[in-house]
Amino acid sequence: MYVAVKGGEAAIANAHRLLAHERRGDPSVPELGLDQIGEQMSLLVARVMTEGSLYDPGLAALAIKQARGDVVEAVFLLRACRTTLPRFGAAEPIDTGAMRVRRRVSAIFKDLPGGQVLGPTFDYTHRLLDFTLAAGLPPPPPAEAPVETPVETLANGARMPRVASLLGEEGLIESGGTDDPDAPVPDLTREPVSYPADRALRLQALARGDEGFVLALGYSTQRGFGRTHPFAGEIRHGEVALEFTPEELGFPVPLGRVAVTECEMVNQFHGSAERPPQFTRGYGLAFGQSERKAMAMALVDRALRAEELGEETSAPAQDQEFVLSHCDSLQATGFVEHLKLPHHVDFQAELVLLRRLRAEHAARYAAREAATGAASDDAAEPFQEAAE
């Protein structure tokens, strides 16, 4: 006799204990420390912080450890923590022109003020597995900088001018947004998005968006689905100061430094009867060293400006409802994976209908067979008569 299954509670608790056990793996292998993750998996930490919308390398490392290295799960853990944190205000806009640059490349000028700084990059490495790494040999020490670095030769101290402002001096590129810097900062985690969403909100969604999804969308614009003729104006990575102006003080105080990667795309030019032609821009910003994300984001940002710039909008990357509703990995993974939950009530409803439709179909078929059988008998008769 069938008895309804009970004991879901014990099963869940046991599943969680087994999960913790699996996460630890073989206990004879030393346990991963958060410092090891933070130091040796820094790009993963950067991605989790970027998509988790929380700059905290320590918590991100913990999330990565707890998630057994699953990026989306780690982002989930960080977001669920972030949602409980109090908001005490918005920081001053960061000044990436004053960035302590670790890497800075421009694809549109051979050389430029501040120079090309390759920094730590996978670019130009040959992707050959390094077996000395498997053997645990220490890497050679990094090269020392020459005494006089290009940065120090700049006129205005340590500032490294952004390529967009170099082009902007001549009016060759549109200015970087005319938004009021004192306008309230939109926060899509505190207000539901309503369409059309402004650019600040779109950039926020893209920054939080899944790297793979944003990458694929950006790629699609390069293959003709919303082409924007992009040039990598500049990609820079390094630390910037974060400042906050408390109401009672009235002047900004430093909170610390955050590592970011910024990408400025220079895109196809536009003009009108009133405005002379000039290049347009796409913008990307991510925590840590996240070049792929920043570049893809800049491509999609520019594609999403199609309507504003009077371009035809037909490609997925130009459609803000499509992009913004689907770029979040947590929303996507939650809804895709919820298919694991029981759906037998709805399935039963479909079964009931399908059985009924099949029964009716069988009845109709039988009736038609009978009818056509009779009809063909009728039809055969005159033929037989004619034959006689």
Added chain:
Amino acid sequence: MSAVSETREQALAGYNFAYLDEQTKRMIRRAILKAVAIPGYQVPFASREMPMPYGWGTGGVQVTAAVLGPDDVLKVIDQGADDTTNAVSIRQFFERTAGVATTTRTAEATVIQTRHRIPEATLRAGQVLVFQVPIPEPLRFLEPRETETRRLHALAEYGLMHVKLYEDIARHGHIATTYAYPVEVSGRYVMDPSPTPKFDNPKMDDCAALQLFGAGRERRIYAVPPHTRVRSLDFADHPFEVQRFDRPCALCGAADSYLDEVVLDDRGRRLFVCSDTDHCATRRAEGHVGPGEEEAAP
């Protein structure tokens, strides 16, 4: 209890009553009040990231957290049952974060959070039924754009939906929507009742309890206040009808409840039992007995 799980309990104890902070609850309550004032209208709200995944009841959990008080008695069901894994998980969440009393008895509960079913027992005044909603927009699969569907609702332009139902009839001879069957609320908004089987639609009409719907991922809350007219869309020559089962529940003999089909083996043996486990248990306690196992569908 082990030291580790004690630490975990203490960690949760650091959260506000029912997990959400009071500011967030106030924001959700405002959305609920608006939803109650405009029955069937989808109110956007600033859905929070919850410690469970989107699509697993975050909307329902937020609504429940916002309406729950210390004296409430909570019941959580999924597919009509209290012991399905996600129902267990959500019930435990509120046991831990709110410390409220929980029950499996529909009659004893003041707040019932549900996924995919409405309890068989008639709900009474003072009870709140909270639905978990995956896709709140009834027109979504006819029109994917939110900007467009909001305009259609504003104009009460529901022709698309009627055409869809008509095409079902033309193709299959029946309306082929078996769950999430669209309803018209209070003569105005067409609403998605969440993926409950259409069997449950009539229970929504003139219901004495307050019905609240939370969609976390899609960031919408909507409501059906007590004793509101809820009409399932249909046609004069194809009136709305609910699923019927040609046998009673094998355990309690109920002939008027929604049944789960349980596959017993790979030789076609099946058993049909109440999906509402409390309804079934209550009936059996009252002495009702079903026919037991029998050969199922031909």
